[in-house]
Amino acid sequence: MNKVEFSKKTLDKFKSVIAKYPEKGAALLPTLWLAQQEFSVLTPEVEEYVAGLVGVSPVRVQEVRSFYTMYTARPLGKYHLQLCTNITCSLLGAEELLEHLKKRLKVNCGETTSDKKFTLSAVECLGHCGTGPVIQINDDFHESLTRESLDKLLDSLK
Amino acid sequence: MANEAVLTKNFGTKNSHTLGVYEQGGGYKALKKALTGMKPEAVMAEVDKSGLRGRGGAGFPTGKKWSFIPKDSPKPKYLTVNADEGEPGTYKDRPLMELDPHAVIEGSIITCYAVGIHSAFIYVRGEYVKSVQRLNDAINEAYAGGYLGKNILNTGFDLDIVVHRGAGAYICGEETGLLESLEGKKGQPRMKPPFPAIVGAFQGPTVINNVETMAAIPPIVNNGGEWFNNLGAPGVGGGLKLYPISGHVKKPGVYELPMGTTLRDIIYKHAGGIRDDKKLKAVIPGGSSAPVLRADEIDVKMDYNSLAAIKTMLGSGAIIVMDEDTNMVKTLKVLLKFYAHESCGKCTPCREGTGWMDRIMTRIVKGNGHISDLDTILSISNTIDGKTLCPMGQAAIGPSISFITKFRNEFEDYIRKGRTN
Numbered sequence A: 001m002n003k004v005e006f007s008k009k010t011l012d013k014f015k016s017v018i019a020k021y022p023e024k025g026a027a028l029l030p031t032l033w034l035a036q037q038e039f040s041v042l043t044p045e046v047e048e049y050v051a052g053l054v055g056v057s058p059v060r061v062q063e064v065r066s067f068y069t070m071y072t073a074r075p076l077g078k079y080h081l082q083l084c085t086n087i088t089c090s091l092l093g094a095e096e097l098l099e100h101l102k103k104r105l106k107v108n109c110g111e112t113t114s115d116k117k118f119t120l121s122a123v124e125c126l127g128h129c130g131t132g133p134v135i136q137i138n139d140d141f142h143e144s145l146t147r148e149s150l151d152k153l154l155d156s157l158k
Numbered sequence B: 001m002a003n004e005a006v007l008t009k010n011f012g013t014k015n016s017h018t019l020g021v022y023e024q025g026g027g028y029k030a031l032k033k034a035l036t037g038m039k040p041e042a043v044m045a046e047v048d049k050s051g052l053r054g055r056g057g058a059g060f061p062t063g064k065k066w067s068f069i070p071k072d073s074p075k076p077k078y079l080t081v082n083a084d085e086g087e088p089g090t091y092k093d094r095p096l097m098e099l100d101p102h103a104v105i106e107g108s109i110i111t112c113y114a115v116g117i118h119s120a121f122i123y124v125r126g127e128y129v130k131s132v133q134r135l136n137d138a139i140n141e142a143y144a145g146g147y148l149g150k151n152i153l154n155t156g157f158d159l160d161i162v163v164h165r166g167a168g169a170y171i172c173g174e175e176t177g178l179l180e181s182l183e184g185k186k187g188q189p190r191m192k193p194p195f196p197a198i199v200g201a202f203q204g205p206t207v208i209n210n211v212e213t214m215a216a217i218p219p220i221v222n223n224g225g226e227w228f229n230n231l232g233a234p235g236v237g238g239g240l241k242l243y244p245i246s247g248h249v250k251k252p253g254v255y256e257l258p259m260g261t262t263l264r265d266i267i268y269k270h271a272g273g274i275r276d277d278k279k280l281k282a283v284i285p286g287g288s289s290a291p292v293l294r295a296d297e298i299d300v301k302m303d304y305n306s307l308a309a310i311k312t313m314l315g316s317g318a319i320i321v322m323d324e325d326t327n328m329v330k331t332l333k334v335l336l337k338f339y340a341h342e343s344c345g346k347c348t349p350c351r352e353g354t355g356w357m358d359r360i361m362t363r364i365v366k367g368n369g370h371i372s373d374l375d376t377i378l379s380i381s382n383t384i385d386g387k388t389l390c391p392m393g394q395a396a397i398g399p400s401i402s403f404i405t406k407f408r409n410e411f412e413d414y415i416r417k418g419r420t421n
């Protein structure tokens, strides 16, 4: 296996990030973000590398990584489908959309399709309640979903 | 009277997020006024007069909060702007950051000037990628324009602002959870005291304010505290408030209205009434943690004191509307699952209590509930009440107690009909 190391570009970004905080350890969250962008998955090897950079113990990195839902320790599909099932979205039909997605993709929540294209998650309020139901796919939000618009959306993802 | 737009006045303008457009609309005038013509104490006095109370949920008077920060501190002081916006139903800080990031930044700079702070962080929830981007772009513009950095507007005042991106955890909206997260730790709340005003970020005295609170500062400085206070409903005061409304209404959206507008007016006059002209069944007036109201309780004024008087709260001001067809049992289940999932695990009453309530509700929804389960949930709620490390426990029992006591018949019916064993 290759040695875990940031590219030169990411390392420069890291240096500018860590300079912004009065304590090195505070750069842990942004550094985990950089690591996730670079390596996709926060494996124990990545955690150890990050620990070295930020100057904290690997167990602290693991503790922090696992506390926050947006850091991932396992590979995700190309598209991470995160459907909000909190109060407003569920009042507007999110439960049915979730069932539909499970059937269409033949996966349960937390699982990835066998072609590695989609990972399905049910998530908490995404702060788009005025235009619910809403799904976040990777960094993008898609609002006012219906079953038809959701199907179209999935069809458009290559 | 036409409603005045203050916080939302730039929302309709093209490229409102850019510095040039913001300046054309009078942006950074307040900063100039404060830095070149007002003593820090004078800024604080205007904010006091404005009746502005924190828009993040707890509603603490903003001027008073600032006054708790010691003048002389051997440790650096900090401002952290709370942009975690995780309270279900709430979506008002995001448009401020996306459409008017400079207003949030200008308010933050003025706050730092008033309190004597030279380092600020804006803690943005991880999902709000666009907000992070817009804030970072705006901060870069502000540095280039001489509004941030060293010797701001040649007044000798220095300030740096850093955007800190969260990574998915509701509890990081709680102010001390936020501080832990800012320091690169799990977002588990701290024991208070010491309060953040004394020992906050990096052990320094720290002001924590919500995004909407910050955005209200420039207009207060421009037009005076009294002017802002008078924008609230007669006899209520306290300025304008952003009310994000969602659920079964015809026109969901973020409405900027006088503090103390009645809930009925917001639902029927502004949000167009209930979808398909159905009947209203219930409404949550201040984000998911606020105890639910029945349809006959909506003549209440939407302000801190009026809502407290009927045992609920303004919270974030987020209104969630439920029509006559809403299943209150399933809706409570959705909320209790949320609190169980988001409990940080540090203190026992919240960790065990939310999990237990969630398991009971799961059983009830599946049709295996007992009537006595309802009293068990109430008793768990009472055990959580006032005994948790942070107000998260209180947040969880807002819905549990109110849903079951106000809609008990529906819960009992569901259990009787649904029970299969």
Ligand SMILES: Cc1cc2nc3c(=O)[nH]c(=O)nc-3n(C[C@H](O)[C@H](O)[C@H](O)COP(=O)(O)O)c2cc1C
Pocket: B053, B054, B055, B056, B057, B058, B059, B060, B062, B065, B082, B083, B084, B085, B086, B087, B170, B171, B172, B173, B174, B175, B176, B208, B209, B210, B211, B213, B390, B391, B392, B395
């Ligand atoms: C569980 C919990 C979650 C919270 N989430 C938020 C939030 O997302 N945004 C926010 O501004 N305040 C939130 N608060 C309130 C903050 O603790 C704090 O009171 C607020 O940020 C102070 O700013 P303000 O005085 O301007 O309202 C939350 C509180 C609790 C207990």
Ligand code: FES
Pocket: A084, A085, A086, A087, A088, A089, A090, A124, A125, A126, A127, A128, A129, A132, A133, A134, B088, B089, B090
């Ligand atoms: S409840 Fe789904 S975005 Fe808020």
